[in-house]
Amino acid sequence: MRKTYADVVAVDGLDLEVARGECFGLLGPNGAGKTTTIEMCEGLTAPDAGTVTVLGMNWRDDANELRQRIGIQLQETQFPDKLTVEETLRLFRSFYRRGISVDESIRTAQLEEKRSARIGGLSGGQKQRLAMACALVSDPELLFLDEPTTGLDPQARRHLWDLVDQLKQAGRTIILTTHYMEEAERLCDRVAIMDHGSIIALGTTSQLIATIGAEHIVEFAVTGHATPDGQVDAALLKAIPGIQSHRVDAGLHQLSVSELHTAVPRIFAVLAGQGLHLSELRTHSASLEDVFVGLTGRNLRDE
Amino acid sequence: MSRLSENSLFQLTLVRFLLLLREPEAIFWIFIFPILLAIGLGIAFRNRPPDVLQVAATTPQLTQALAADKGLTAATMDEAAGAHALATGNILLLAIQKPEGVAYEYDDTNPDARTARLLADRAIQIAAGRKEQVSVENQLVHEKGSRYIDFVVPGLLGMNLMGSAMWGLCFAVVEARQKKLLKRMVASPMPRWEYLASFLLSRMVMLAIEVVAFLGFARLVFGVPFRGSLWQLAFLCVLTSLSFCGLGVLVASRARTIEAASGLMNLVMLPMWILSGIFFSASRFPAVVQPLVRALPLTAAIDALRGNMLQGANLAQLAAQVAILLAWFAVPFAVSLRIFRWR
Numbered sequence: 001m002r003k004t005y006a007d008v009v010a011v012d013g014l015d016l017e018v019a020r021g022e023c024f025g026l027l028g029p030n031g032a033g034k035t036t037t038i039e040m041c042e043g044l045t046a047p048d049a050g051t052v053t054v055l056g057m058n059w060r061d062d063a064n065e066l067r068q069r070i071g072i073q074l075q076e077t078q079f080p081d082k083l084t085v086e087e088t089l090r091l092f093r094s095f096y097r098r099g100i101s102v103d104e105s106i107r108t109a110q111l112e113e114k115r116s117a118r119i120g121g122l123s124g125g126q127k128q129r130l131a132m133a134c135a136l137v138s139d140p141e142l143l144f145l146d147e148p149t150t151g152l153d154p155q156a157r158r159h160l161w162d163l164v165d166q167l168k169q170a171g172r173t174i175i176l177t178t179h180y181m182e183e184a185e186r187l188c189d190r191v192a193i194m195d196h197g198s199i200i201a202l203g204t205t206s207q208l209i210a211t212i213g214a215e216h217i218v219e220f221a222v223t224g225h226a227t228p229d230g231q232v233d234a235a236l237l238k239a240i241p242g243i244q245s246h247r248v249d250a251g252l253h254q255l256s257v258s259e260l261h262t263a264v265p266r267i268f269a270v271l272a273g274q275g276l277h278l279s280e281l282r283t284h285s286a287s288l289e290d291v292f293v294g295l296t297g298r299n300l301r302d303e
Numbered sequence: 304m305s306r307l308s309e310n311s312l313f314q315l316t317l318v319r320f321l322l323l324l325r326e327p328e329a330i331f332w333i334f335i336f337p338i339l340l341a342i343g344l345g346i347a348f349r350n351r352p353p354d355v356l357q358v359a360a361t362t363p364q365l366t367q368a369l370a371a372d373k374g375l376t377a378a379t380m381d382e383a384a385g386a387h388a389l390a391t392g393n394i395l396l397l398a399i400q401k402p403e404g405v406a407y408e409y410d411d412t413n414p415d416a417r418t419a420r421l422l423a424d425r426a427i428q429i430a431a432g433r434k435e436q437v438s439v440e441n442q443l444v445h446e447k448g449s450r451y452i453d454f455v456v457p458g459l460l461g462m463n464l465m466g467s468a469m470w471g472l473c474f475a476v477v478e479a480r481q482k483k484l485l486k487r488m489v490a491s492p493m494p495r496w497e498y499l500a501s502f503l504l505s506r507m508v509m510l511a512i513e514v515v516a517f518l519g520f521a522r523l524v525f526g527v528p529f530r531g532s533l534w535q536l537a538f539l540c541v542l543t544s545l546s547f548c549g550l551g552v553l554v555a556s557r558a559r560t561i562e563a564a565s566g567l568m569n570l571v572m573l574p575m576w577i578l579s580g581i582f583f584s585a586s587r588f589p590a591v592v593q594p595l596v597r598a599l600p601l602t603a604a605i606d607a608l609r610g611n612m613l614q615g616a617n618l619a620q621l622a623a624q625v626a627i628l629l630a631w632f633a634v635p636f637a638v639s640l641r642i643f644r645w646r
């Protein structure tokens with residue numbers, strides 16, 4: 001698929017397939033083309049080139065049937081402040097031929113206590129759960145979630161993740177976009193990492209992390225001068241067995257390491273040998289963030 | 304759940320209705336404001352007994368002669384004081400005793416001063432012994448239906464039908480678009496025509512309440528007449544409201560923000576506020592612009608409402624206005640269905 005807005009190429013030659021029952025994540029920084037991609041799948045945006053096949057149908061011939069069978073949660077929909085949760089869901093339920101009852105959708109989204117509350121008085125997390133409930137009233141086979149937790153506090157985010165977990169358990173196909181790698185790792189069976197309108201990596205979380213070639217990341221910063229230009233001698237670091245790669249970002253050195261327990265003492269030795277003092281040291285398990293950094297040289301959150 | 308409450312058109316209309324009722328400002332502008340305006344105008348232009356005109360004279364004899372007329376009150380003052388009173392508008396005319404007769408000092412561009420001149424001259428001539436040549440008799444007419452309030456109530460009704468249809472529809476559509484709610488609804492299987500139809504349906508319900516309240520008030524308080532068929536009056540109100548709904552949808556069809564929509568609304572409505580004869584007859588405008596003025600939907604609406612209420616005209620006599628209103632409903636609606644921005 002391909003989509004251009006004015007002179008900006010939003011999605012550039014994207015090709016992917018999502019299996020029934022799968023939870024699929026589009027991960028990437030803002031402006032990577034995630035929303036354009038998901039909206040082309042939802043039939044809201046027509047691709048300039050290429051085809052979209054959803055549930056074996058396409059948007060040109062079967063738009064009405066498709067809309068009956070998919071559930072959609074869009075980024076930044078604001079429901080009318082002066083309607084109640086129940087009134088809003090009753091409205092959306094009336095658009096579909098079949099589906100679950102309004103009560104059931106309120107229960108699923110855990111909004112029982114807010115049933116008669118006006119939307120204007122709901123918290124961000126509750127509003128987002130209402131958007132989910134609106135997507136669920138038709139009991140859809142396929143669910144599209146566009147940045148479902150953006151702007152939520154950590155607790156509300158975890159609450160929403162539990163809700164998505166339940167939906168996965170029930171065997172629904174879910175396609176979601178996010179720029180939080182924890183979210184993709186936690187929820188998705190498979191992840192496509194997007195950047196500048198195309199997919200730069202695709203696979204299960206563990207497959208993607210395996211592409212780094214190491215399970216651990218060591219980050220450190222140093223004081224003191226080693227070489228005349230003030231740099232750590234990277235060749236010495238890379239020579240340590242088990243170290244796969246080295247990069248420096250704003251004075252912070254990042255090493256991907258496969259054997260943490262043997263590599264760390266050797267790193268200390270190399271730095272001490274150059275007369276350097278560690279001012280900072282961290283290690284963590286390799287994540288999708290590291291995959292993205294490894295592929296693009298940028299962090300996910302960089303705008 | 305009953306079948307009706309599962310119907311999407313019913314739900315859409317219900318939601319429109321709930322949202323309007325929960326907007327206190329909307330209630331004020333639609334129900335209270337036109338009534339307040341009618342009260343204000345009713346007081347300002349209430350029918351008073353004919354004004355008694357203030358005049359003055361330089362001698363007590365002249366003053367006595369003037370005071371004999373029921374339409375005048377007279378005072379005695381010297382020429383200097385009289386000139387000052389004239390300049391400040393305290394009196395309309397000063398009668399000055401001259402050796403050769405009487406001189407009247409007054410402003411002939413002021414209609415009241417001209418009346419004072421006629422009355423004063425008649426009073427002084429009668430005091431001097433003039434006899435009427437022809438016998439006359441006055442028959443006074445104060446008929447309901449020819450007062451200013453009778454004229455202005457259909458005008459206000461037309462203005463209110465325009466305002467409530469256009470503001471209500473335009474703001475709701477543009478707000479839904481701005482808040483991406485429109486996009487969310489279009490992503491569902493909701494039939495798009497039902498979304499627009501829900502506005503027309505909720506408008507018709509509000510219309511019934513708003514017209515009955517306003518005209519009921521005008522009838523009870525001012526005794527405004529209803530000379531035409533009430534059913535035809537109801538039809539004219541529905542038609543007027545529909546044609547402004549058409550125009551409202553057109554204004555709302557592309558605008559992305561409330562600000563842009565407000566500007567467009569004023570651009571569309573301002574000419575009609577001025578030209579369509581809400582407060583004074585539209586026929587006062589020059590003949591050159593009359594075809595334009597007559598083609599405006601608000602002029603057609605107000606002419607038709609006045610025709611029905613004041614002259615008792617039937618729909619056949621108002622066919623031209625009805626045709627203009629129908630065109631203003633159908634054309635903008637058809638155009639906006641083509642150009643409407645659904646996201």
